[in-house]
Amino acid sequence: MVNRVERDERESASLVSLSLAGVKRLVAAYVVVALGTLVALAVLSTTAPHLATDEAWGHAVIVAMFAIVLPLRTRAALKGSPTGLRALTIIGCVLLVVNLVEAALPGAFPAWMRVEMLVIAAMMLLLAALSVRVRRNRQSVADDRINGSQ
Numbered sequence: 001m002v003n004r005v006e007r008d009e010r011e012s013a014s015l016v017s018l019s020l021a022g023v024k025r026l027v028a029a030y031v032v033v034a035l036g037t038l039v040a041l042a043v044l045s046t047t048a049p050h051l052a053t054d055e056a057w058g059h060a061v062i063v064a065m066f067a068i069v070l071p072l073r074t075r076a077a078l079k080g081s082p083t084g085l086r087a088l089t090i091i092g093c094v095l096l097v098v099n100l101v102e103a104a105l106p107g108a109f110p111a112w113m114r115v116e117m118l119v120i121a122a123m124m125l126l127l128a129a130l131s132v133r134v135r136r137n138r139q140s141v142a143d144d145r146i147n148g149s150q
Helices: 002-047 054-078 082-104 111-148
Strands: none
Touching (some): 002 111, 054 082, 054 111
């Protein structure tokens, strides 16, 4: 019985590690996309100003702000912080919904930025799913420890 509990704990901990590695990669990819969007807008401002609208800049600045917040919350989550993990889930869900809504607004953004929004929405769906998975697995490990010690 003890060996099974210990093995289950190791497997759950392994799933947490794998999921957190995925979260870390997704957040890094998000940062790259956010910075790439700013660079693209800077270039387009001089070469094709009609593709670098004020709305596009507003979106890019907000995306860039989250590119600062997400790595900080990810670092906290990697250290085992439940609030850091909860923040990742919430931010991921909010960015998912906002990017989908913005991408659906007719005529508000250039086509290239709509693609960027859909990419970010997909990444945030994965981020939210992985962070929920980590939270469940951490809870499972904690429950197993409590039940195993009784």
